[in-house]
Amino acid sequence: xxxxxxxxxxxxxxxxRKTYKLYIxxxxxxxxxxxxxxxxxxxxxxxxxxxxxxxxxxxDAVSAAAKAGPGWSARTAYNRGxxxxxxxxxxxxxxxxxxxxxxxxxxxxxxxxxxxxSAAIDRWVWYAGWADxxxxxxxxxxxxxxxxxxxxxPEPTGTVAVVAPQDSSLLGLVSVVAPAIVSGNTVVVLxxxxxxxxxxxxxxxxxxxxxxxxxxxxxxxxxxxxxPWLASHMEVKAIDLTGVTDAELATDLERSAADNLKRVVRPxxxxxxxxxxxxxxxxxxxxxxxxxxxxxx
Amino acid sequence: MPPFEYAPAPESAAVVDIRSHYxxxxxxxxxxxxxxxxxxxxxxxxxxxxxxxxAAGPADVDRAVRAARRAYDRVWGPMPGRDRAxxxxxxxxxxxxxxxxxxxxxxxxxxxxxxxxxxxxxxxxAAWFFSYAGWADxxxxxxxGADPRPLGVAAQVIPWNFPxxxxxxxIAPALACGNTVVLKPAETTPLTALAFAxxxxxxxxxxxxxxxxxxxxxxxxxxxxxxxxxxxxxxxxTDVGRQIARSVAGTTKKVTLELGGKAANVVFDDAPIDQxxxxxxxxxxxxxxxxxxxxSRLLVQESVYDEVLDRLRTRMGTLRVGDPLDxxxxxxxxxxxxxxxxxxxxSEVGQAEGAxxxxxxxxxxxxxxxxPPTLFTGVTQAHRIAREEIFGPVLSVLTFxxxxxxxxxxxxxxxxxxxxxxxxxxxxxxxxxERLRAGVVWANTFNKFDPASPFGGYKESGYGRxxxxxxxxxYLAG
Numbered sequence: 113x114x115x116x117x118x119x120x121x122x123x124x125x126x127x128x129r130k131t132y133k134l135y136i137x138x139x140x141x142x143x144x145x146x147x148x149x150x151x152x153x154x155x156x157x158x159x160x161x162x163x164x165x166x167x168x169x170x171x172d173a174v175s176a177a178a179k180a181g182p183g184w185s186a187r188t189a190y191n192r193g194x195x196x197x198x199x200x201x202x203x204x205x206x207x208x209x210x211x212x213x214x215x216x217x218x219x220x221x222x223x224x225x226x227x228x229x230s231a232a233i234d235r236w237v238w239y240a241g242w243a244d245x246x247x248x249x250x251x252x253x254x255x256x257x258x259x260x261x262x263x264x265x266p267e268p269t270g271t272v273a274v275v276a277p278q279d280s281s282l283l284g285l286v287s288v289v290a291p292a293i294v295s296g297n298t299v300v301v302l303x304x305x306x307x308x309x310x311x312x313x314x315x316x317x318x319x320x321x322x323x324x325x326x327x328x329x330x331x332x333x334x335x336x337x338x339x340p341w342l343a344s345h346m347e348v349k350a351i352d353l354t355g356v357t358d359a360e361l362a363t364d365l366e367r368s369a370a371d372n373l374k375r376v377v378r379p380x381x382x383x384x385x386x387x388x389x390x391x392x393x394x395x396x397x398x399x400x401x402x403x404x405x406x407x408x409x
Numbered sequence: 410m411p412p413f414e415y416a417p418a419p420e421s422a423a424v425v426d427i428r429s430h431y432x433x434x435x436x437x438x439x440x441x442x443x444x445x446x447x448x449x450x451x452x453x454x455x456x457x458x459x460x461x462x463x464a465a466g467p468a469d470v471d472r473a474v475r476a477a478r479r480a481y482d483r484v485w486g487p488m489p490g491r492d493r494a495x496x497x498x499x500x501x502x503x504x505x506x507x508x509x510x511x512x513x514x515x516x517x518x519x520x521x522x523x524x525x526x527x528x529x530x531x532x533x534x535a536a537w538f539f540s541y542a543g544w545a546d547x548x549x550x551x552x553x554g555a556d557p558r559p560l561g562v563a564a565q566v567i568p569w570n571f572p573x574x575x576x577x578x579x580i581a582p583a584l585a586c587g588n589t590v591v592l593k594p595a596e597t598t599p600l601t602a603l604a605f606a607x608x609x610x611x612x613x614x615x616x617x618x619x620x621x622x623x624x625x626x627x628x629x630x631x632x633x634x635x636x637x638x639x640x641x642x643x644x645x646x647t648d649v650g651r652q653i654a655r656s657v658a659g660t661t662k663k664v665t666l667e668l669g670g671k672a673a674n675v676v677f678d679d680a681p682i683d684q685x686x687x688x689x690x691x692x693x694x695x696x697x698x699x700x701x702x703x704x705s706r707l708l709v710q711e712s713v714y715d716e717v718l719d720r721l722r723t724r725m726g727t728l729r730v731g732d733p734l735d736x737x738x739x740x741x742x743x744x745x746x747x748x749x750x751x752x753x754x755x756s757e758v759g760q761a762e763g764a765x766x767x768x769x770x771x772x773x774x775x776x777x778x779x780x781p782p783t784l785f786t787g788v789t790q791a792h793r794i795a796r797e798e799i800f801g802p803v804l805s806v807l808t809f810x811x812x813x814x815x816x817x818x819x820x821x822x823x824x825x826x827x828x829x830x831x832x833x834x835x836x837x838x839x840x841x842x843e844r845l846r847a848g849v850v851w852a853n854t855f856n857k858f859d860p861a862s863p864f865g866g867y868k869e870s871g872y873g874r875x876x877x878x879x880x881x882x883x884y885l886a887g
Contacts, residue, residue, distance in 0.1 A: 249552070254877055256859035257536065264863045264879065349868070363659030370654035372823070373647070373666065373869045390554070395882075400863050400874050403842045405852040 132162045132308070134169060134332065135315035137176030138325015144168045149333070151309060154219020162308050165333035170300070170341040173329035177271045177298040178347045180326025185268045185296030193243030196294055199321040200236035206317060207233070210282060210310055217281050217307035231386060232286045238389070239290035246295055246394055259407045266398040268296035269375055270349035273342035275335055277355045281307035283385045285314065288354055291393035293327055297350070300329045300342060304355065308332040336361055343368035350375035350397050357381065415729065418736040420523045424510045427517075427600065430461045433469055433623060434606035436476035437616025443468040448625070450599055453520035453742040454733050454777040462599050465622035467631045470591070473620040474637040477562040477589040480617030485589050486559060490546035497542030497584060499612040504535040507608070511601055515573055516733040518600040520742030520778070521696055523734050533858055534577040540860035541581035544881060548586065551878050557885040559587030560663055561639035566629040568645045569595035569744050570699035570800075574858075575644050576602055578875045580619060581860075586884035588640065589618045593632055596625040597745045630656070638662060642883060644701075647798075647824070647869050665873025665883040667701065667865060669798040670826030673819035674704030674855065675841065677812075678713045680831035684853065686720045689804070692829055692855040694728060694782050697740055698802040699748075701870075702827035704855055706795055707806045708815055714808055718786065725782050726769040740802060743778040752780050752801035759785050759794035764805070790821055798824070812837065816844045825867030829855045848874070 132151075133140040142148075145166035151159045163169075184192075203210070207229050215225035247265055254262040272292045277284030281304045292299050303311035315330045331338055335356060343351055343365040351369050356362040356379045369376050377396050430447070432439040442463040449458045465473070485493070504511065511534070512527040521530070548557045563583045567575035572594055583590050594602035602621050609619050622628060626649075633641050633653050643653050644667040657664050674692045676685045692704025709717050733741035743749040760766050764785040773779040780801055788795050788805040795805045809815040819828055828847040830838055838852045848866045851857060858864065858876075865874035873883050 252863075252878060254859070254861045254863070256857075256862050258857070258859070260854065260857060262859070262862050264877070269867075359659065366658035367655045370651050370658065373650060373654060373668070373871060375872055376654075378661075391552075399848065399867050400865065400879050401842070401848060401850065401867075402863050403850045403852060404854055404857050404862070405838065406854050 130160070132160050132312040132332065134163050134165060135312070135319070135328070135330040136169065136173045137179070137329065138319060140315070143333070144172070151306070153216045159216060160309060162312065162332045165302075165331035165338050167338070167341045169331055170338050171345070173300040173331055174271060174273070174342070174345050174347050176326040176329050177300050180324055181270055181298045184293070184298055184324055184327045187296070189244035189247070192294060192296065193240045195322045196236055196240035196243065196290065199317060199323065200233050200240065202317045202321045203233045203236065203314070209313060213310045213313055214282050217309055228280075228283050232283045235283065235286050235389070236290055239294045242394060243294050246398070249391070250395065250398065250400070254402070261405045261407050262402065264400050264402040266295065267401050269397045269399055270297060271347055272297045272299045272350045272352060272397050273345070273348045274299050274301040274352040275339055275355040276301055276304050276311065277380070277383065277385070278304045278306070278357055280385050282310040282314065284383070285311050287385050287389060288352055288393065289328060291389065292352070292397050295394060295398055297397050298327045300331065300348070302335060302338055302342070302355070303330055303332045305333070305335050339365055340368060343374070344371060346372045348374060350377075352377040352396070353379045354383070355379070415737045417732070419732065420513055420734045420736055422513055422517065422734060425514045425517065427459055427514070431599070431603050431623070432463050433465050433473070434603065434619075434621040435469070435473045436620065437610065439606070442466060448596060450518060450597060452517055452777075453744050454774070456776050456778075459518060460600065462623045464624040465593075465628045469622055470628065470631040470635055473591045473622050474562060474632075474635050476617035477591050477620055478637055480615055481561055481589040484615040485584070485618045486587055488587070490548060490587070493584060493587065494542045494545035496612055496614050497538050497545060497581065500608060500614070501535050501538035501542060503608045503611050504531065504538060508532070508535070511573060511604060513734065514604055515601050516741070519569065519572055519598050520733050520744050522738040522741040523736055524738065525696060530571060530574045533860070534573050537574075537577035537581045537860045541585040544582070545585040548881070548885070551881050553882060553885050557586070560884060560886055561588060562637060563588045563590045563640040563642060563884065564632045564635065564638040565590055565592040565642045566633065566645065567592065567594055569598040570696060570701070572598040573601040573605065576605055578644070579642050582875070582880045583642070583884050584618065586881060588884050591620045591622060591632060591638070593622050593624060593629050596623065599623040633657070640664075640884065643667070647871075650871055663883070665875075666871035667873070667875065668826075668869065668871035670701045670703070670824045670866065670870050671706060671796065671798055671822045672702055672704045672827040672829065672847065673706045673708050674829035675708045675815045675819055675831065676710060676713070676717055677832035677834070677837065678710040679833045680713075681833065682713065682717060682720060685831040686717065686724050688829060688831060688853070688855045689721060690724055690728070693804040694740055694802050695856050697743055697780070699744060699800055700856065702849060702856065704827075704829050705799060705804060707804055708809050708818055709806060710815070711808045711810050718806065722767065722769070722784070725784065728769065728771075728782050730771050730779065730781060731774055740782060743780050743801060746778055748800065749778040749780060752799055752803060755794055755797060755799045756783060756803055759788070759792060759805070762792050762794070764788045764792055764794060790818060796822065812841065816841065820844075820846045823869040826870035827851065
C-alpha cells in the first residue's frame with residue numbers, strides 16, 4: 113500500500129462557485145432557452161453567468177403564479193404574516209452572503225451594503241405586520257340611507273408582474289415584492305437587469321421560508337425582452353413598471369397592459385427606498401369588494 | 410287572473426323648459442362651439458327632436474381645459490375645504506329644489522321611466538353632493554396622508570344610462586377634493602348636464618370650476634388626450650376604456666375607469682323565491698337593462714328552475730312598457746336607435762345560436778325605440794348572449810347544481826363589476842361573497858347604490874372605486 117503523498121505546501125482552496133438560476137413554481141430551473149448572460153461587478157469584473165429568461169420562462173412563471181394564487185389568497189392573514197416574518201428570519205441568518213453580493217453588485221463598501229441588508233430585513237418585518245391589519249385600515253362598514261348592512265373589504269387583484277428597481281437590487285426588490293404578496297397576490301418579478309444576484313439569492317431564502325411555491329417567481333434577464341410578454345399576458349392582472357428605465361418601452365408596456373385593463377404602477381426613477389413606504393404599494397394591488405344585505409326580521 | 414288595467418297617469422312636462430339650442434358651458438358662460446358644429450338630441454320615446462346642442466371641437470376642449478386650469482390655480486385649489494363644502498351643499502339643495510324638473514327632463518331625454526328618475530336617480534344625485542360636500546373639509550382624515558392634495562384639472566366622460574347620476578358621481582368627489590372639472594356628457598343625453606350648468610350658476614360656483622362640453626366620441630377623445638388635464642375619469646364601455654388606458658400610457662395622468670359588466674345573479678334552492686324573482690326583475694329590467702352592473706346572467710339551481718322560471722314569466726307579464734312620463738311605466742324607451750339595433754342584433758344571435766327566446770305579450774308604441782322585456786332559456790356559457798354585454802332588457806338563464814359550480818360559472822367572464830346571491834343561508838352568502846370576483850355583491854337584493862358605498866369593478870370592468878371614502882382616492886395625489 114503506497115504511502116499517501118503530501119503536497120509540499122498547502123494549495124489555496126479552489127472555491128465552489130454558485131450557479132444562479134431562475135425561480136419558478138418553487139423550483140430552480142435554468143432558462144428553458146439554455147441562454148445565460150454575464151453579470152459584472154461595479155468595476156466590470158466577472159461575477160457570474162445568470163440565466164437569461166425567455167418568453168417561455170415568463171409564461172411558465174405566470175402559470176405558476178396564477179396556479180398559486182387561489183391557495184395563497186385563501187390562507188389566513190395571520191399565516192401570511194407569519195410567513196413574511198419567517199422570510200425576515202431566514203434573511204437575517206444569511207446576511208453575510210447578501211452583504212457580499214450587494215457590495216459587489218452595487219459597488220458600495222461592505223458597511224453600506226450591510227445597512228441595505230438590514231433595511232431589507234426590516235422591510236419584510238414591517239410588511240409582515242400589515243397582513244392582518246390592511247383590511248381594517250382600508251375596509252369599511254358603510255352607512256347607507258336604507259336598511260342594509262353594507263361593508264367593503266380589500267381583496268387581492270391576482271397575478272402581479274413586477275419589473276424590479278434597477279438601482280436597488282435588494283432593498284428595492286423587497287420593497288416592491290413584499291407589499292404585493294402580503295395581501296394575497298402572487299408575483300412574477302423580473303430582477304434588476306445588471307444586478308440580479310441578490311435577487312436570485314433571495315429566492316433561496318424564499319424557498320426555505322414556508323412560502324408556497326409559485327407565490328413569488330423570479331426571472332433574470334433583459335427587461336426589454338421579457339417585460340412585453342408579461343405586459344400582454346391575459347393572466348397577469350396588474351403590472352408594476354417601477355424598474356423600467358426606458359420611457360418609450362414603459363409607454364409600450366402600459367399600452368399592452370390596456371388589453372385586459374391591467375392595473376399599472378408607472379415607472380419610478382430615483383426612488384428613496386429607505387423612507388417609510390406608506391400604503392400606496394399595498395393599495396395598488398388591492399380591489400375593494402362591497403357587499404350589501406338587507407336588514408330586517 | 411285577468412290583467413290589471415291601469416289608467417294613464419302621465420307626469421306633466423310643463424315644469425321643463427327646453428331651449429331650442431344649447432351652447433357649451435365654459436368658464437361660467439354658455440358659448441357656441443368655435444366651428445359652429447352642432448347635433449340634435451331626441452326624445453327616444455317619440456323620436457321628436459328636443460334641442461340642437463353644440464359639438465365641441467379641439468379648440469373648445471382647449472378653451473374649457475384652460476378655464477378649468479385658471480379656476481384651479483386661482484380660486485378652487487387655494488380655497489379652504491370648508492368653503493368648497495358650502496358650494497357643494499348649495500348645489501345639493503338646489504338639486505332637491507329642482508328635483509321634479511330634473512326628473513322629468515331626464516326621462517324626456519333618456520327615455521327612462523319617471524318612476525325611476527324621480528325615485529332613484531335624482532334623490533341619489535342630491536345625496537351624492539351632500540355626502541361629498543361633507544368630505545371637503547375632512548380630507549386629512551380620509552386615510553390618504555395628513556395633507557392630501559388635489560390633482561388639478563379632471564377630464565370626465567360619462568355615459569347615457571344615468572346622465573345626471575353619473576355627473577354627480579364624477580363632479581361631487583372631484584370638487585370636494587379641490588379639483589376643477591371639464592365634463593362631457595353623452596351625445597344622446599346632454600340636457601340634464603346643461604341644466605346642471607344652470608344649477609352651478611345659481612349656486613354662484615366660481616367660473617371655470619365646472620365646465621360642460623357636449624359632443625360625441627371625438628370630443629371625449631380630445632378631452633381625454635388634452636395635455637392640460639391631470640386626471641381622467643370615464644364611465645362607459647370596456648372597449649372605450651381600453652382606448653383611454655392606451656391613450657394615457659406614458660403620461661402622468663391618473664385614471665379611473667368604470668366599464669362594462671355581465672353580472673351573474675345566483676339563485677339557490679333555499680332562496681325566498683318571490684323576493685328573488687323581484688330581485689331578478691329589478692336586476693335586469695331596471696332602467697331598461699341599461700345598467701353596467703345589471704344582473705344579465707341568471708344562474709338558477711336546477712332543483713328550483715321550473716318554479717323560478719314560472720314565477721318569473723308571470724311577473725314579467727305584469728311589467729308595463731311604454732311612455733316614460735307615465736308614473737305606472739316600468740320599462741321605458743331604449744335610449745337610441747343605435748342601442749336598439751345592438752340589442753336586436755344580439756338577441757338575433759341568441760336565437761341563431763339555439764337559445765329559446767320569450768317575451769310577455771306586450772304592445773310597443775309605434776314611435777320611438779322600444780324593446781320588450783326578454784328572457785332567453787337554454788343558454789350555455791358559450792353563447793354570445795351569455796358572454797357579451799347587451800345593455801338592454803334581455804336576461805339569459807343558465808343553471809347550476811352545486812355552490813362550487815355557481816361560483817365557477819359566475820366568475821367565468823372577463824368582467825367583474827357586480828354579482829347577486831339569493832339564499833336564506835347566511836354562511837352561504839358570506840362564502841359566495843368571498844369567492845365572487847366582483848366589485849359589488851348584492852345578497853338578497855340587487856342594484857342598490859349609495860354615496861357612502863364604494864362601487865367599481867374587478868378585472869376588465871375597470872379600475873378605481875366611486876363612492877365613500879374610497880372614491881376620494883381617484884381625485885387626490887398619492
